[in-house]
Amino acid sequence: MAEIRFENxxxxxxxxxxxxxxxxxxxxxxxxxxVGPSGCGKSTILNMIAxxxxxxxGKIYFDGVVMNDVQPKDRDVAMVxxxxxxxxxxxxxxxxxxxxxMKKIKADVIDKEVRRVASVIGIExxxxxKPASLSGGQRQRVALGRAIxxxxxxxxxxxxxxxxDARLRxxxxxxxxxxxxxxxxxxxxxxxxxxxxxxxxxxxxVLYGGKIQQCGTPYEVYLRPANIFVAGFIGSPxxxxxxxxxxxxEPIEIDCNGLILSPSLEKVPQRDKVIxxxxxxxxxxxxxxxxRCIEVSVLLSEPAGSFNWxxxxxxxxxxxxxxxxxxxxxxxxKAFMEFPEDKIVIFDExxxxxx
Amino acid sequence: xxxxxSGNRFVVPALLLLSLVxxxxxxxxxxxxxxxxxxxxxxxxxxxxxxxxFLLRDDRFWNAMKNTAYFTVVSVSLELLFGLxxxxxxxxxxxxxxxxxxxxxxxxxxxxVVSARMWEWIYNTDFGILNYLxxxxxxxxxxxxxxxxxxxxxxxxxxTPFVAILLTAGLQIIPxxxxxxxxxxxxxxxxxxxxxxLPLLKPVILVVLIFRTLDAFRVFDAVYVLTGxxxxxxxxxxxxxxxxxxxxxxxxxxxSTLSVIVFLCTGGISLFYVKLLSRGMK
Amino acid sequence: xxxxxxxxxxxxxxxxxxxxLIWQFITSLKPDYELTMIPPVLPKNPTTDHxxxxxxxxxxxxxxxxxxxxxxSTTLLSLAIGSLAAFxxxxxxxxxxxxxxxxxLSVSMFPPIATVSPLYIIIRGLGLRDTWWALIxxxxxxxxxxxxxxxxxxxREIPDEIYRAARIDGCxxxxxxxxxxxxxxxxGIFTTAILVFIFSWNEFLFALTFTSTTAxxxxxxxxxxxxxxxxxxxxxxxxxxxxxTIPLIVLVFAFQRRIIEGLxxxxxxx
Numbered sequence: 092m093a094e095i096r097f098e099n100x101x102x103x104x105x106x107x108x109x110x111x112x113x114x115x116x117x118x119x120x121x122x123x124x125x126v127g128p129s130g131c132g133k134s135t136i137l138n139m140i141a142x143x144x145x146x147x148x149g150k151i152y153f154d155g156v157v158m159n160d161v162q163p164k165d166r167d168v169a170m171v172x173x174x175x176x177x178x179x180x181x182x183x184x185x186x187x188x189x190x191x192x193m194k195k196i197k198a199d200v201i202d203k204e205v206r207r208v209a210s211v212i213g214i215e216x217x218x219x220x221k222p223a224s225l226s227g228g229q230r231q232r233v234a235l236g237r238a239i240x241x242x243x244x245x246x247x248x249x250x251x252x253x254x255x256d257a258r259l260r261x262x263x264x265x266x267x268x269x270x271x272x273x274x275x276x277x278x279x280x281x282x283x284x285x286x287x288x289x290x291x292x293x294x295x296x297v298l299y300g301g302k303i304q305q306c307g308t309p310y311e312v313y314l315r316p317a318n319i320f321v322a323g324f325i326g327s328p329x330x331x332x333x334x335x336x337x338x339x340x341e342p343i344e345i346d347c348n349g350l351i352l353s354p355s356l357e358k359v360p361q362r363d364k365v366i367x368x369x370x371x372x373x374x375x376x377x378x379x380x381x382x383r384c385i386e387v388s389v390l391l392s393e394p395a396g397s398f399n400w401x402x403x404x405x406x407x408x409x410x411x412x413x414x415x416x417x418x419x420x421x422x423x424x425k426a427f428m429e430f431p432e433d434k435i436v437i438f439d440e441x442x443x444x445x446x
Numbered sequence: 447x448x449x450x451x452s453g454n455r456f457v458v459p460a461l462l463l464l465s466l467v468x469x470x471x472x473x474x475x476x477x478x479x480x481x482x483x484x485x486x487x488x489x490x491x492x493x494x495x496x497x498x499x500f501l502l503r504d505d506r507f508w509n510a511m512k513n514t515a516y517f518t519v520v521s522v523s524l525e526l527l528f529g530l531x532x533x534x535x536x537x538x539x540x541x542x543x544x545x546x547x548x549x550x551x552x553x554x555x556x557x558x559v560v561s562a563r564m565w566e567w568i569y570n571t572d573f574g575i576l577n578y579l580x581x582x583x584x585x586x587x588x589x590x591x592x593x594x595x596x597x598x599x600x601x602x603x604x605x606t607p608f609v610a611i612l613l614t615a616g617l618q619i620i621p622x623x624x625x626x627x628x629x630x631x632x633x634x635x636x637x638x639x640x641x642x643x644l645p646l647l648k649p650v651i652l653v654v655l656i657f658r659t660l661d662a663f664r665v666f667d668a669v670y671v672l673t674g675x676x677x678x679x680x681x682x683x684x685x686x687x688x689x690x691x692x693x694x695x696x697x698x699x700x701x702s703t704l705s706v707i708v709f710l711c712t713g714g715i716s717l718f719y720v721k722l723l724s725r726g727m728k
Numbered sequence: 729x730x731x732x733x734x735x736x737x738x739x740x741x742x743x744x745x746x747x748x749l750i751w752q753f754i755t756s757l758k759p760d761y762e763l764t765m766i767p768p769v770l771p772k773n774p775t776t777d778h779x780x781x782x783x784x785x786x787x788x789x790x791x792x793x794x795x796x797x798x799x800x801s802t803t804l805l806s807l808a809i810g811s812l813a814a815f816x817x818x819x820x821x822x823x824x825x826x827x828x829x830x831x832x833l834s835v836s837m838f839p840p841i842a843t844v845s846p847l848y849i850i851i852r853g854l855g856l857r858d859t860w861w862a863l864i865x866x867x868x869x870x871x872x873x874x875x876x877x878x879x880x881x882x883x884r885e886i887p888d889e890i891y892r893a894a895r896i897d898g899c900x901x902x903x904x905x906x907x908x909x910x911x912x913x914x915x916g917i918f919t920t921a922i923l924v925f926i927f928s929w930n931e932f933l934f935a936l937t938f939t940s941t942t943a944x945x946x947x948x949x950x951x952x953x954x955x956x957x958x959x960x961x962x963x964x965x966x967x968x969x970x971x972x973t974i975p976l977i978v979l980v981f982a983f984q985r986r987i988i989e990g991l992x993x994x995x996x997x998x
Binding site: 451452453454455456457459460461463464466467468470471472474475478485532535538540544546547548549550551552553555556557558559560561562563564565567568570572573575603607608611612615660663664666667670671684685688689692693698701702705706708709712713716 | 734737738741742744745746748749751752755763764765809810812813815816817819820821822823828831832834835837838839840841842843844845846847848849850865866868869870872876895901905926929930932933937947948949951952954962965966969972973976977979980981984985987988991992
């Protein structure tokens with residue numbers, strides 16, 4: 092159990108700045124996820140926490156103790172890698188037992204622990220097998236087992252589910268959540284899959300360009316994205332963005348593609364150009380008219396199971412929304428779109444920040 | 447691929463050993479080459495570049511240089527030719543290929559000395575089997591006109607396997623579909639060889655050339671045991687001459703000068719090939 | 729190419745490689761008087777006299793012992809030092825890495841004759857003349873480029889994440905090296921061992937220079953300096969050659985795949 096604090100952490104590889112300035116505290120026992128596109132430095136952060144990568148500047152604290160010069164083996168962290176990194180020449184049993192052997196724990200104690208962990212993650216029958224003969228899901232569990240057995244202060248997970256097929260991924264997500272609830276160990280998780288981040292985490296940090304774009308609960312990040320990047324990254328399919336301009340300041344009136352809006356904003360727009368964001372799941376397209384609806388023409392219809400995603404054109408702007416199955420909306424149809432003003436998010440066009 | 451931690455101390459033993467046993471003596475030999483030094487009589491005197499000036503006028507040195515150059519050029523060419531032929535042969539899949547490859551490796555594996563004495567017996571004027579098979583009475587190792595070529599042939603016999611093995615590996619990297627595509631396009635085997643095999647083999651050939659040229663230039667074991675440098679110094683290579691000056695006349699000064707020249711020549715050859723390689727890479 | 733033509737060519741290649749050795753074997757079985765017979769054909773009265781003479785008349789057993797000790801020690805040392813260096817170069821951060829690699833490569837291009845004179849003086853000065861150590865240290869050093877080159881390639885194939893996992897699981901760098909990296913690169917270690925062994929078994933120039941008596945004389949020097957009273961004892965030499973060649977033939981047949989892998993590691997990949 093540990094609280095992890097980043098203080099002015101910077102990381103540079105030769106001339107490239109990978110992490111610009113990280114100031115962050117991960118709470119004890121929290122499930123914290125760094126999410127962002129590939130190559131944005133998430134794995135580097137994990138490596139820095141583990142001690143495998145030195146910091147260019149700044150300090151990392153575990154429970155208030157500076158960790159910069161502490162060796163990986165002394166930090167009491169456990170890591171699950173994307174490729175699982177199981178030792179190919181050892182059996183599953185030996186793989187899981189390895190960390191304890193390094194601590195010079197007695198063989199009978201090790202045996203008890205390995206069997207206990209194996210039953211927790213359900214791999215008792217695999218103990219004598221070698222990694223090469225296991226499926227992806229099984230290897231993943233072994234990697235987890237190797238991490239759990241040490242009862243570490245911190246769990247580090249580097250995209251552990253990326254190599255699994257879709258169904259297995261969802262299964263494992265549930266297991267990880269359950270494990271975290273039981274063990275209550277501080278977990279730092281890294282992924283590029285925002286859905287995964289949203290479903291697993293207590294808090295999410297969206298990383299891009301070496302900087303944290305926003306840090307908050309999944310709820311906050313989804314409903315109140317700090318800037319356009321976060322808004323476009325979180326949520327699938329991505330948020331619709333519509334350019335608009337401010338018609339008047341007092342009271343605030345925004346001309347959005349012909350529709351006049353009077354939203355209540357936290358900040359006053361500095362310029363007159365803004366961007367309106369609204370999520371596809373909040374837009375309903377239908378043949379039935381309702382109050383405040385807009386006429387649109389349908390471009391595309393994609394089945395999503397219990398409903399359809401529809402792409403429509405509104406005054407030359409393409410928007411994605413949803414439609415009920417029974418409506419049978421098809422490309423070429425003319426339909427009506429509901430535009431819920433209370434669900435929109437407005438961004439400054441130049442800075443990208445939310446207003 | 448980013449390395450995670452510092453590993454300086456892991457290379458220290460290797461670097462230490464290499465520096466002490468190769469770099470330090472190298473510096474020392476340069477120093478020796480500037481001296482007149484007779485080991486037994488404990489004479490040791492700094493003479494500057496006198497040794498080098500003497501070397502330039504030393505006929506025996508130039509003779510050795512000529513012999514070495516001849517040896518290198520001829521043997522490397524022959525090795526390449528034979529080696530390539532064997533490699534092309536072994537490139538096919540056939541039943542006992544593993545066995546044949548092992549057999550081809552044997553000449554490479556045995557000590558050069560053993561090979562030399564073996565060929566010495568074969569080349570024996572009176573009782574050697576070569577003369578018997580050819581019906582001749584040639585004094586292979588004792589006649590100035592034949593000795594060098596006899597030595598070259600023996601060296602070629604021994605080192606062709608190495609060339610063949612490397613070239614085989616290079617051939618196996620060439621994807622089979624290139625050959626198939628060429629044959630569909632109507633190319634005959636000779637054209638395929640010239641237009642596809644050879645160009646794709648070039649980098650490997652170059653590496654082979656580097657190693658073999660250097661080895662041939664430095665040759666000592668084979669020729670020393672086979673002919674001792676004779677007859678009349680017709681097979682005396684640079685390394686042999688240097689060795690004799692050092693350990694037969696005990697002139698450690700001049701002997702070192704000769705050694706330095708050998709070093710500079712091999713250095714030059716390496717640089718030449720490295721430049722060729724790096725230009726080929728672009 | 730026709731089947732029969734192909735096999736004929738293969739036969740020629742096999743003949744080319746084996747004929748001289750077979751002739752030497754035949755020679756070793758001929759009693760002395762048959763050696764000087766013309767025409768030189770198969771032995772009419774094959775004898776093992778020469779083989780007996782090799783071991784009784786000369787201290788050949790001692791010479792074989794010397795070679796074995798030197799070659800084995802060299803192999804072990806070269807593997808130890810070389811694998812450590814290769815591990816650092818393949819997986820860790822080292823200053824001037826390309827420079828170091830270039831340096832190591834260039835050592836393999838040194839002509840041995842260039843270092844013989846100073847090494848001789850040094851060894852004589854240290855009193856190591858005619859000892860095993862003189863050869864072991866020299867051979868280890870000159871075999872390091874080969875060892876390092878092959879092992880670096882093998883270590884590079886092992887995924888970085890496995891090394892990192894070991895570090896996180898509580899290993900020091902050294903523990904990660906010998907518990908994880910070494911076992912996983914066993915084939916490379918094996919190949920290196922074979923090539924280094926063959927190299928030190930066959931080396932001649934340094935052995936000739938640094939040894940003076942049978943106390944440390946190795947096989948190549950033993951065969952080159954084979955003593956004979958009046959004439960050259962061709963039969964004995966042939967027998968000695970065969971004795972020395974057999975273990976090498978066994979090695980080659982047993983490990984030809986590994987040997988080829990090692991030889992081509994540098995050429996084709998790098």
